[in-house]
Amino acid sequence: MDRSKILFKLVDVSFYYVPERVALNSVSIEVKEGESIGILGPNGSGKSTLLKILDGLLFPQRGKIFFEGKELTEKNFEDPSFNRYFRRKVVLLFQNVDAMLFSPTVRDELAFGLFQIGYSDSEIENKIMECSRKFRIEKLLNRSPFQLSEGEKKKVALASLLIIDPDVILLDEPTNELDPRSVRELLSYIKELRTAGKTIVTATHDLQMVNGFFDRIFVMNEEKKIVKVGDYETIFSDREFLKEVNLI
Numbered sequence: 001m002d003r004s005k006i007l008f009k010l011v012d013v014s015f016y017y018v019p020e021r022v023a024l025n026s027v028s029i030e031v032k033e034g035e036s037i038g039i040l041g042p043n044g045s046g047k048s049t050l051l052k053i054l055d056g057l058l059f060p061q062r063g064k065i066f067f068e069g070k071e072l073t074e075k076n077f078e079d080p081s082f083n084r085y086f087r088r089k090v091v092l093l094f095q096n097v098d099a100m101l102f103s104p105t106v107r108d109e110l111a112f113g114l115f116q117i118g119y120s121d122s123e124i125e126n127k128i129m130e131c132s133r134k135f136r137i138e139k140l141l142n143r144s145p146f147q148l149s150e151g152e153k154k155k156v157a158l159a160s161l162l163i164i165d166p167d168v169i170l171l172d173e174p175t176n177e178l179d180p181r182s183v184r185e186l187l188s189y190i191k192e193l194r195t196a197g198k199t200i201v202t203a204t205h206d207l208q209m210v211n212g213f214f215d216r217i218f219v220m221n222e223e224k225k226i227v228k229v230g231d232y233e234t235i236f237s238d239r240e241f242l243k244e245v246n247l248i
């Protein structure tokens, strides 16, 4: 891992789902390899939109986004080798995990990414066993993902992303829907990923997550802008600012 390497660079990025109504407003940021970034902001401030842009699912109408120096455009994703490279490296846990689950069983859901990479059947089985133990979803393997509780779905979705061992993990409200023990386990797992040098970008409202989890925090406001970037102490020492941006 090279902590000085810039992974993502956004230059004056704006995004509109509908004309005239900005959803992400002139965002210029960099994310370095191995960083853990928190995105905080009130409802509708553009956090999910920013994550989808980082994941190459939405493309800005204004400004540019680069990943390892290559611009993320629809055209560049048409190149199968770049597409494969990027999708192997960068994953996004959606806020609404229903959008991510599509296989008949949890086992198939976990196998899908490994199968695409080209692992053998026995390697796939071993990885499924290891991963399902880690996420305590062994008992769900033969169930349909659609018949699970919201928290179970979230664990399955996260496990199916992490099983391919990506380098960059984008998380949209990862602790929502989880019970207290699952939250503790998830947070300790995210810490492990961080220690292992993964780059992690997390949008969250969960103030439990905020202290000690992030190298830097990006604060967004109702104008869909990033209005402050800093470490936990810098951001949370300014109570007036936190009230102003509707975070407390």
Ligand SMILES: Nc1ncnc2c1ncn2[C@@H]1O[C@H](COP(=O)(O)OP(=O)(O)OP(=O)(O)O)[C@@H](O)[C@H]1O
Pocket (backbone or CB within 6 Å): 017, 018, 022, 023, 024, 041, 042, 043, 044, 045, 046, 047, 048, 049, 050, 095
């Ligand atoms: N599919 C869509 N079509 C039109 N507008 C959208 C769509 N998705 C989001 N928006 C709008 O874009 C803006 C940013 O939304 P986004 O979901 O990125 O915010 P967020 O900070 O993730 O919110 P939350 O904390 O509620 O999840 C909001 O004004 C929202 O209404």
